[in-house]
Amino acid sequence: xxxxxxxxxxxxxxxxxxxxxxxxxxxxxxxxxxxxxxxxxxxxxxxxxxxxxxxxxxxxxxxxxxxxxxxxxxxxxxxxxxxxxxxxxxxxxxxxxxxxxxxxxxxxxxxxxxxxxxxxxxxxxxxxxxxxxxxxxxxxxxxxxxxxxxxxxxxxxxxxxxxxxxxxxxxxxxxxxxxxxxxxxxxxxxxxxxxxxxxxxxxxxxxxxxxxxxxxxxxxxxxxxxxxxxxxxxxxxxxxxxxxxxxxxxxxxxxxxxxxxxxxxxxxxxxxxxxxxxxxxxxxxxxxxxxxxxxxxxxxxxxxxxxxxxxxxxxxxxxxxxxxxxxxxxxxxxxxxxxxxxxxxxxxxxxxxxxxxxxxxxxxxxxxxxxxxxxxxxxxxxxxxxxxxxxxxxxxxxxxxxxxxxxxxxxxxxxxxxxxxxxxxxxxxxxxxxxx
Ligand code: GDP
Ligand code: GDP
Numbered sequence: 001x002x003x004x005x006x007x008x009x010x011x012x013x014x015x016x017x018x019x020x021x022x023x024x025x026x027x028x029x030x031x032x033x034x035x036x037x038x039x040x041x042x043x044x045x046x047x048x049x050x051x052x053x054x055x056x057x058x059x060x061x062x063x064x065x066x067x068x069x070x071x072x073x074x075x076x077x078x079x080x081x082x083x084x085x086x087x088x089x090x091x092x093x094x095x096x097x098x099x100x101x102x103x104x105x106x107x108x109x110x111x112x113x114x115x116x117x118x119x120x121x122x123x124x125x126x127x128x129x130x131x132x133x134x135x136x137x138x139x140x141x142x143x144x145x146x147x148x149x150x151x152x153x154x155x156x157x158x159x160x161x162x163x164x165x166x167x168x169x170x171x172x173x174x175x176x177x178x179x180x181x182x183x184x185x186x187x188x189x190x191x192x193x194x195x196x197x198x199x200x201x202x203x204x205x206x207x208x209x210x211x212x213x214x215x216x217x218x219x220x221x222x223x224x225x226x227x228x229x230x231x232x233x234x235x236x237x238x239x240x241x242x243x244x245x246x247x248x249x250x251x252x253x254x255x256x257x258x259x260x261x262x263x264x265x266x267x268x269x270x271x272x273x274x275x276x277x278x279x280x281x282x283x284x285x286x287x288x289x290x291x292x293x294x295x296x297x298x299x300x301x302x303x304x305x306x307x308x309x310x311x312x313x314x315x316x317x318x319x320x321x322x323x324x325x326x327x328x329x330x331x332x333x334x335x336x337x338x339x340x341x342x343x344x345x346x347x348x349x350x351x352x353x354x355x356x357x358x359x360x361x362x363x364x365x366x367x368x369x370x371x372x373x374x375x376x377x378x379x380x381x382x383x384x385x386x387x388x389x390x391x392x393x394x395x396x397x398x399x400x401x402x403x404x405x406x407x408x409x410x411x412x413x414x415x416x417x418x419x420x421x422x423x424x425x426x427x428x429x430x431x432x433x434x435x436x
Contacts, residue, residue, distance in 0.1 A: 005165045006044070006055045008081050010109070011091030012102060016121040020091060020148035021045065021058045024158065049158040054165055057085070078105045082112045087164045092135050094120040094128050094145065106138045107354060110391055113178075115164040119157060120145045136397060137357025137387040177220060179348055180229045182257045182290075184281065185267035190297040193331040194267065195219065195230055198340070223341045231257050258284055262392070263291035263347050263425070265340075270298045270328070271306060273313030282321050286427045289393040291347040292324040293340075293425060300330035323418065325425055347425030353394060355421060357387045360396065367416055379403035384435055395429040405432055 007024075009017045025045040047056045059081045082088055088109055092098065109116055118138060123129045123145030135143040144160065146153040183191045199221045219230045258264060264285045268274055285292050296310055307328075314326065325343050329336040364386035373381045381403035389397045396417065398405065414430045417423070 004046075004053055004055050005086035006057055006084060007047075007087045007089060007161060007165075008057045008059060008085035009089050009091060010059055010078065010081055010105065011121075012099070015091045015093040016148045017058055017091050020089075020119070020121060020146075020154075021056055023148050023151060023154055024049075024056050049162050052162045052165060054086075054162075057081075075104070075108065078108045079112075082109055082114060085114050086166055087161060088112075088114055088116040089161065090116055090118050090138075090140055091121050092118065092138065092143065094123045094132055094135070094143075098134055098138060103138060103354075103356065106140050110140065110354075111352060116140060117157070117160055117164070118143045121148050123147055124150060124152065133385055133387070133399060134357070136389045137360075139354040139388055139391055141390050177227045177229050179262040179344075180231065180260060181263050181265060181344065182231045182261035183265045183267065184257065184285075185295075185297075186269065186272075186277070189267040189269040190331040191267055194265065194295070194297070194337075195221075197331055197334060197337055198223065198230060223344065228344075231261060255284065258288045258290060261290055262351065263293065263344055265293050265295055265344075266324075267295045267297050267331075268310070268314070270296045270302045270310050273310040274317040275313070276317070279317045282318050282324075286321055289427055289429070291351050291393075291426050292321055293343050293347060294318065294321075294324050294326045295331075295340075296326060296328045297331050299328045300333050300335055323424060323426070343425070346422075350423050351393055351426040352391050353421065353423065354391050355388050355394075360386045360388055363416070363420060364398065364413065367413065371412065373405050373409045376403055376406055381405050389431075393427045393429060394423060395431065398430065398432045399435045400432050401435045 009021055011017050025047050044055050044057045047054055059077075090106065090109060092102065118135065118140040120129075120132050120135050120143035123132070124147045129145040132143050132145060144153070144157050146157050148154065183195055185191055199219055221228055221230050266278075266282065266285065268278055282292070282294075294314065296314070299307070302310070318324075325347070327336065327339060327343060329339070331337065364383055368383050373383070379402050381400050383398045383400055383405070385399040387397055389395050396413075398410075398413070410430050410432070414428060417428060417430075
């Protein structure tokens, strides 16, 4: 059974949700009112854009309680609204400040794993559009400026909504999987053995013959009561040594897998250590923005010298991902494998960490005062404002005037962010945008 996808409109009262719904369904169906909180019930309407049909659901928005932080009530309303959605449109008012409730609901939305768009409504003019800095701090990515009332930019916005819609929606989805893990490493490092250990029973063929497991196999495993999708892969061989087609596809698949996963369990054979090949793979994982846990496997059968050599190779080749935790373990005997779930949870938590805009801003201001950015091409750049614009992985945006920050300075900021907050196991990104 398939059904039409559902687009849920979320946002606090008076930001223009009903106006937007009216604009989308092109009829005066939802009630619009200046008084906050008039649209109480959730209502669903049929809509169509560029030949794609969907339902759009208006939510009442949550009551504002300025004194308290996110209350259980608001949390519940937001969770219910989001749970039935295929795409969520978070509507914010371009002309007012964000509240703690907005930030709290943004976190719920982002944790839900449901695709979303952030809309800056009431962007009636280019002037309003150029002052949306406060909305970046919600951590939901770049705000899309629209005016629901005047129809400004709403076509582009609907294009983006339609692009996020799934083709067909099954009546029943599997909403419980909280993250996707990939097990990556060369053939024979112990990937299948680790998957069996995580899954708790023999499900994958384990063999001494390199390359027995050829295709990625997705398994749902329960780790401490939570569901994870685990993607097993056939490993990566040196590209230059790829001789037959099957190996070639295995390599391509492993690259795809990196793109699909939230956290990579990167297994290195303790007997071989990290080589140039591991270095390349780690670069790719970091570039894809995945969380990373380095597993030095087969620790059970290593001599003390081998252990030291392997440690050295990791310190040497993988220094650029020194933020990744390293677990020395044995997939075969299970020694220390009980630590893995905790590592995974920590990495997921750190990837989803969101630092409130005032805090980021204060830290960056202090850093800038103590260590001003160096003069480049005769100009000294100044960071006007800094926010965390995204999570998964944490992405910070520095709004800069008067020239460019060099890569060294950006790295300096990144390192200080890591000193201040726990981002163990996740890459973080620091981007700049010019302001004139
Ligand atoms: P809701 O409570 O979020 O559903 O908000 P409404 O749709 O009822 O809108 C609240 C008020 O904001 C109404 O007076 C709308 O006319 C006004 N409004 C909605 N969209 C816009 C917009 O794009 N620009 C301006 N200037 N006002 C808007
Ligand atoms: P894959 O090709 O990466 O999936 O590797 P497998 O899981 O098939 O393991 C390859 C071989 O290494 C098998 O003989 C495993 O029993 C062995 N192996 C896997 N993990 C360990 C380990 O922690 N210690 C030892 N000594 N052998 C292991």
